[in-house]
Amino acid sequence: MKTKLDGHYTTNWEEVIADRMKEAKPSAIREILKVAQDPTVISFAGGLPAPELFPIREFREACEYVLTNNGQQALQYGPTEGYRPLKEWIAETVMKYGVPAVPENILLTNGSQQALDLVGKVFLNEGDAIITDEPTYLGAIQAWNPYRPKYITVPLDKQGTRVDKVEEVLKEHKDVKFIYVLPNFHNPAGTTLPLERRQKLVEIAAKYGIFIIEDDPYGELRYEGEDLPPLISLHKENVIYLSTFSKTLAPGVRxxxxxxxxxxxxxxxxxxxxxxxxxxxxxxxxVYDICHRGILKPHVKRIRKVYRERRDVMLKAMEEHFPKEGFTWTHPEGGLFLFVWMPEELDAQKLFERAVKEAGVAFVPGSSFYPNGGGKNTMRLNFSCMPPERIKEGIKRLGKILKDELERVKK
Ligand SMILES: Cc1ncc(COP(=O)(O)O)c(C=O)c1O
Structure with missing residues (x-):
């Protein structure tokens, strides 16, 4: 267990690490983001909001106001549940989506990522099964892996989770703890679950006595179509709903x-x-001061407009420059991402390496989002973080690499 060195014992860290962390790997996306940080790279890799849109002046004013008027309370320890006026504001805001919440139903967290971790801590025993989409949000897998669950995946199509497959899984597996879904503007797939599938999903969950984790960081970022009811509004008792200020205000506030x-x-x-x-x-x-002064709503309206334009620019450029045969991608109604399925012969990891090296373009190979492996021929593209001209240029360069790689593998 320990190595003796000069008469002293030195800890062998490899050995003392808990079993649950032995196989833990750093997020593949975090590694990719390191490459994408180079300012000369056109990056469609991260899930970053556009930093030029952050309401910095409003934050400065809010800091000034809070420190002048509530400095002593704001710098003190607070309740674990969170700051009550902010919870009241959230409860009021979600009412518009038909979510009947009071402050006692709300817990403020360090981003949705902590919420995912807490869900794992509270609910997962080793070996419990979780139903997820394939692909699904990588951060959830990372949060839950230390609790050593197993993932049973259901495929998704361009309308999101194949809810019919969920019932098949539940009939077969009796050890399912919960179903994890992203009904609005899925990360990474960019899909939106239609109303009928939402209704069916809560119905199935109730029939089998399984609860649902509804992860909804992007719901406010809708660029077309009508808002759809969150699952929690369809079955309050069976759903745990997660959301965040990261995508509407700023991720740095956590x-x-x-x-x-x-x-x-x-x-x-x-x-x-x-x-x-x-x-x-x-x-x-x-954040309460910003929300309470009515700044958030017009701010979200502004970012929606910018992101909608960037989504449209990316989709148009893809139509123009991507190969057609064997390629298909989602047309997201909101959010930050779209997902591309490519011909089986193409390996997105290889393409990523070529794209960065030869074209200065980054994206995320989709296999990272498949909890049980697979998805080698898929990729996720983010459209929120680059200005339109760079999106056009990046997609043009990427299209060229795709066509070239397609030629190469066909030979
Ligand atoms: C689906 C999903 N859930 C949770 C998170 C975590 O968000 P937060 O910044 O609130 O921790 C993200 C961030 O990208 C996400 O895409």
Whole structure:
């Protein structure tokens, strides 16, 4: 266990690491983002909001206001559940989607990512099964892997989760703990679950006594079509709903929230107490001030307009420059991503290496989003972070690499 060195024992870290962390790997996306950080690279890799749109002046004013008027409270420890006025604001806001929440149903978290971790901590025993889409959000897999669940995947099509397959899985597997879904503007797939599938999904979950984790960071970023009811509005008791200020305001504030029944919230609160006591009081005061002064709504309207244009530019450029045969991609109604399925012979990892090296373009190879492997011939493209001219140029260069690689593998 320990190595003796000069009469002293030195810890062998490899050996003392807990079993649950032995196989843990860094996120493939974080590694890719390191490459994409080079400013000369046209990056469609990250899931980053456009930094030029951050409401910096409003943050400055909110800081000034909070420190002048509530400095002592804002810099003090706070309740684990979160700052009550902000929870009241969230409860009021989600009412427009038919979510009947009161502050006792809400827990503020360090982003939705912490919410995913807390869900794992509270609900997962080793070996429990989770139903996820294939592909699904990589960060959820990362959050849950240390609890050693197994993933049972269902495919998705251009309308999101194949809900018919969920029932097949539930008939076959009796050890499913919950179903994890992203009904709005899926990451990475860019799909939106239609109303009938939403209804069917909550119906199936109730029939088999399984609960649902509804991850909804992008719901406010809709560029076309009508808002659809969140799953939690269709079956309040069976759904744990997650959302965040990361995509509407700024990810650097690390502020998200969970909506669930009081009983669930109470357990999540205990899990969070052991993790970080509470989310930053100061940040909650600042964000509350911004929300309360009515700044968020017009801000979201502004970013929607910019992102819609960028999505359209990317889709148009893809029509123009991507090969047609064997290629298909999603046309997202909102969010930050679209997903591309390519001919089986193409390997997105290889393409990524070529694209960065030869064309200065980055994206995320889709296999990262397949919990049980697969998806080698897929990729995720982000359209929010690059200005239109760079999107056009990047897609043009990427299209060239795709055509060239297609020729090469056919030979
Ligand atoms: C589907 C999904 N869930 C959760 C998160 C985590 O968001 P946050 O910044 O609130 O931790 C992200 C971030 O990209 C996401 O795409």
């Amino acid at each position: 502020l998200g929230w969970i909506i669930a029944s009081e009983q669930v919230i109470q357990k999540l609160v205990i899990a969070k107490q052991g993790s970080d006591l509470h989310t930053s009081t100061f940040i909650q005061y600042i």
